[in-house]
Amino acid sequence: MEVPAIEGGKPLREHFKEYYPSFTEYEKQLVLSVLESGRLASGLGKYVREFEESFARFIGVKHALALINGTAALHTAVASLGIGSGDEVITTPFSFVATATSILHNNAIPVFGDIELDTLNLDPETIPDKITNRTKAILVVHLAGHPAEMDEIMKIAREHDLAVIEDCAQAIGSEYKGRKVGSIGNIGGFSFYQSKNMTTGEGGMITTSDELLYRRAKLFIEHGSEERYYHTILGWNYRMTELQAALGLGQLKRIDELNHAREEIAKIYTDELESLDGYLLLLPKPKPHVKHTWHIYQVLLKLENLRVNRDRIVEAVRKENLLALVAYPRTIYENPLFQNLNAYGNGCPWSCPFYGAKITYKAGLSPKAEFAARSVVTLPTLAGMTAEDAIDTAKALKKVLIYYKK
Ligand SMILES: Cc1ncc(COP(=O)(O)O)c(C=O)c1O
Structure with a gap:
């Protein structure tokens, strides 16, 4: 088994590469x-x-x-x-x-x-x-x-x-x-x-x-x-x-060409990670009646089969010098803005007399969204990425997941 860079192994890439769009x-x-x-x-x-x-x-x-x-x-x-x-x-x-x-x-x-867990x-x-x-x-x-x-x-x-x-x-x-x-x-x-x-x-x-x-x-x-x-x-x-x-x-x-490039990167992720699907992660499965444009590639980790939490996995991928993100690390309502119920001062608009009702955003309000926020890992499909970038990104995630499996 390959040891991830975060545990002292050799990183998959020597340098971190940033991705930027190029213009015609x-x-x-x-x-x-x-x-x-x-x-x-x-x-x-x-x-x-x-x-x-x-x-x-x-x-x-x-x-x-x-x-x-x-x-x-x-x-x-x-x-x-x-x-x-x-x-x-x-x-x-x-x-x-x-x-x-x-x-x-x-x-x-x-x-x-x-949310629905299959599409988020x-x-x-x-x-x-x-x-x-x-x-x-x-x-x-x-x-x-x-x-x-x-x-x-x-x-x-x-x-x-x-x-x-x-x-x-x-x-x-x-x-x-x-x-x-x-x-x-x-x-x-x-x-x-x-x-x-x-x-x-x-x-x-x-x-x-x-x-x-x-x-x-x-x-x-x-x-x-x-x-x-x-x-x-x-x-x-x-x-x-x-x-x-x-x-x-x-x-x-x-735009069709730009969307197609993202779709190709998504295909690479699916091909590279398919063998772990249902075991260490859940891959996105687009519904048959949609055209997906793959702005990002969202996977959910099967945390019950892993020894570490999601943040450790993402950090470990980054230590391989490849990009993984978290969109989003918490539900919208878990942000202080919503917990404090105060946007404009004096508790407005929640305390606005025209509203008159009481609303709170307690933990457990949207259990599936909270679950997704704890287990999601976002792989980039950014303009400027090559097929090789996508292959290495998937390989880095795979390496880390296999190392940390229970
Ligand atoms: C789902 C969603 N809504 C709204 C926005 C806001 O767009 P902008 O960053 O252009 O203000 C974004 C973009 O960041 C988004 O991803």
């Missing part, structure tokens, strides 16, 4: 042309508009609205549905925190369901019990690029007259039964952060076919103003720059 000449030319034009701010050039139109076509919706990042996209999506103080939104506890803070940013209350997505069966007369929407996440069970979620929403917001930050180009995510619910939010399947450094997009939601979202990201220096609602400046949009336009033209 065409993409560089697009960005350069913005600099040369001098028209950098949103709306001064043509790229924001072109990026929005192309993205709307790609997703299959009437409207897309470019903004500064995915967090702003979700904040705006929730706001444009008119959700605010006194309202509840049901969401998943196993996601990046912005999924739930977008609800708090609107003074509304996040209510957490639980919100389990529709856990939604109905959480519905109250305050519930206004379901905010669903397509985690890691695997679409959530949208048919069932849309059915629950219809029956209870709820809106559906799709957090598509990790799922650009993912499909559920042939439809792109971001076109199924009332409104969708995307992220183009550096690590995302296509990137503008930071960036985000809203998608919707609802004219009213689009108009409200546009107002919200433009200081609440349609007419210069005349402000009708509380708004923000969330507009995307022409520089970001030019790069986004270039990236979008090759």
Whole structure:
């Protein structure tokens, strides 16, 4: 048996390699042309508009609205549905925190369901019990690029007259039964952060076919103003720059290629780790009716068959000079923000008189999500990775798991 580097053995790689996306000449030319034009701010050039139109076509919706990042996209999506103080939104506890803070940013209350362990997505069966007369929407996440069970979620929403917001930050180009995510619910939010399947450094997009939601979202990201220096609602400046949009336009033209590269890396992980599946870990198994875009590759460790905890496994892989991550080490509600029930001071929005109900986020609230947070290991599928990088990453994990098996 090979001794892992963390236990004094020889590391699988001599040096740690960082992964960065590379950009085509065409993409560089697009960005350069913005600099040369001098028209950098949103709306001064043509790229924001072109990026929005192309993205709307790609997703299959009437409207897309470019903004500064995915967090702003979700904040705006929730706001444009008119959700605010006194309202509840049901969401998943196993996601990046912005999924739930977008609800708090609107003074509304996040209510957490639980997840399915095979996809780590919100389990529709856990939604109905959480519905109250305050519930206004379901905010669903397509985690890691695997679409959530949208048919069932849309059915629950219809029956209870709820809106559906799709957090598509990790799922650009993912499909559920042939439809792109971001076109199924009332409104969708995307992220183009550096690590995302296509990137503008930071960036985000809203998608919707609802004219009213689009108009409200546009107002919200433009200081609440349609007419210069005349402000009708509380708004923000969330507009995307022409520089970001030019790069986004270039990236979008090759999104299928970028997604395909991630899929190839996922295949390598599956091939390399299959022999341990069900014994030392559980590999992801996409449902047959989805197109997965593999933003990350999530495995769950079978901790009962291992001598050490998850954090030790991840540290050991890193000591092999290969990258493993944890997305996410705790459920959203286990963060102090939610345990302290205080976002805006004075306990708001939880203590807001318009809310009037009491909610706590106690341990055991979403047992499957808590279990996933303890056992998940995230393998990267980042742009810039080669097949060899993926093979070595899987080999490092395999080496460590076999050494620490009971
Ligand atoms: C599921 C999810 N939601 C929201 C966000 C927020 O996006 P951004 O980082 O662009 O603000 C991210 C990205 O980090 C994410 O992964």
